[in-house]
Amino acid sequence: MRVFLFVCLSQALLCTVVFGHHEKEEEHHGENADEHAMETPLQKIVPGNVKFAYSLYSxxxxxxxxxxxxxSPMSISTLFSMLSVGARGPTQTQIYEGLGFNMSAISEEDINKGFQQQIHAxxxxxxxxxxxxxxxxxxEQHAKLLEKFSEDLKNFYEAEAxxxxxTNGDEAKNQINSYVEKKTNGKIKDLLSSVGPQTLLVLINTIHFKGTWLHAFDETRTHESDxxxxxxxxxxxxxxxxxxxxxxxIERESGCVVVDIPYKGNTSAILILPDKGKLHEVEKAVQNVSLQTWAKRMRPMKILLSIPKFCVSATLNLxxxxxxxxxxxxxxxxxxxxxxxxDRLQVSEAIHKAVLSVDEKGAEAAGASAAAITKLSMPFHFNADRxxxxxxxxxxTDTILFTGRVVKPEKC
Structure with a gap:
């Protein structure tokens, strides 16, 4: 039996961010068939993607x-959905259900088209x-992929072969690692430590994000803190x-505060700050809170926002x-x-790596911010010091690009 090596990775370059959780409810529960039919494939895969993100996080x-x-739940979902194109029977069903999809409510075609639309967006x-x-x-240079598998991956996932x-393990490893390093702007290096001679196929998904804060931080205001x-x-x-x-x-009952910190463009960093000593209680509570619920409760407020400048990286053996x-x-x-x-194949490895960098970078002048901080009337202070x-x-697209928890900030 030849083995099938599967590698999943992602990377983020973030300029000044913060974290939070968005759980999306089954919005379409109770809708009639006509309404469901009007949804785009991308809209149809959103509930499954959100369910998978928080199931894995939990x-x-x-x-x-x-x-x-x-x-990156999006990266993992995309890669295993690619794999499902070549899966059959119970193996395919397990992948779909594990990714959060109810196969009685969504078709294989809609799943593939949904990811196609997501990748494009x-x-x-x-x-x-x-x-x-x-x-x-x-x-593997002598392998012959089935025509349908090749076409589906190219058409739906824009995957290049x-x-x-x-058989030359070092050369193959270097080839793959170089590809990964290039696609992640040099942030992920040496992903693979070795490649076995029996490897037939390696699947790679990378996601790269670099944003500019809508409201830039003033670097002169950054100070050492506990x-x-x-x-x-x-x-x-x-x-x-x-x-x-x-x-x-401000969620007093749940014991946390939620803030939406926007980037220029169409992406936001959502940060949830639990009350002291309530991290794990809040983690459990947010699994049942919908995106719509958070949105309805959030109100614009002028606040003093303090967040650490840090890096964090994590590797998962999927x-x-x-x-x-x-x-x-x-x-x-x-x-x-x-x-x-x-032929008979199996996944021998499944690796996911994500990197996050948070700093003050932003295109806007910071003078106004510095002056505002010195005003006499002090606003609500959102202080991420825990x-x-x-x-x-x-x-x-309601896509959760990255999610996680920062327990101990690392220096970049």
Missing amino acids: HLAEEYPNDNLFF LNHRTSDLELSSANALFV ISTDF FHVDENTVVKVPMMTIREEFLIA KNELPKLGIKDVFSGIADLSGITG PFLITLLHKP
Whole structure:
């Protein structure tokens, strides 16, 4: 049996961000068939994508209660949806259900078309915003992919096929790592430590984001401050501060404050700051709060916003984590991936890496912000000096690009 190597990764370059959670309800529950038929394929996959994002987050939060978490649910969903094109029978069903899709309510065609529309919408670049997603297949040079598999991946996922000599492990590893490094603007290097000679195919998805804050931070206002990791641990971090109007919700019952920090363009960083000692309680609570609920509760308010300047990175071994969400067979000897080459294959590795960088960068002049901070009437102070949650949201498509938890900020 030849093995199938599957690699998933993502990367974010963020200029001054913060984290939060958006749970989207099953908006279409109770709608009639005509209304559902009017939805675009992209709209149809949104509930499943959100469900997967928070199912995986919830699992990881329980598995690693005291660690930083950071991943791209969009990247993982896209890559496994690509894989599902070549899956058959129970293997394919497990992938779809694990990704949050109810197969009695959505078709395989709509799933593929939905990701096609999402990829097209996300590949957007302006002077203030860089957002791009890329897919690639590194194929053993003598392998013959089935025509339908090749066409579907090209048409729906814009995936390029790259011939690779896996018998030369070092050369194949360098080829793949170079591709990844280029697509992530040098932020992810040496993703693969080795490539086995029995490898047939490596699938890659990268997502790259670089944004400019709508309201820039003044670098001269950044100062060293305490960050309370827990009751007994305090670390020093460079804290950025700005006084500006943001959308904010003060959730006294849930024990947290939510703020929407916009980038220029159509993306926002949503940060949820739990009350002291309530991180895990808030993590559980936000799983049941819909995007619409947060939006209805948020109001514009001029606040003093303080967030740390930091970097965070995380690598997930999805072969260990996804079986706990029901995606099991694809990693075992009973995997049915016969739609790829017609032969018996299985996933031998599934790696996901994400990187986040947060700083003051912004195109706007900062003089006004500095002056505003010195006003006599002090506004509500949103001070992220303790663990917080963060979500990067692409608003036009309701796509959760990245999500996670910052327990201990790392220096860049």
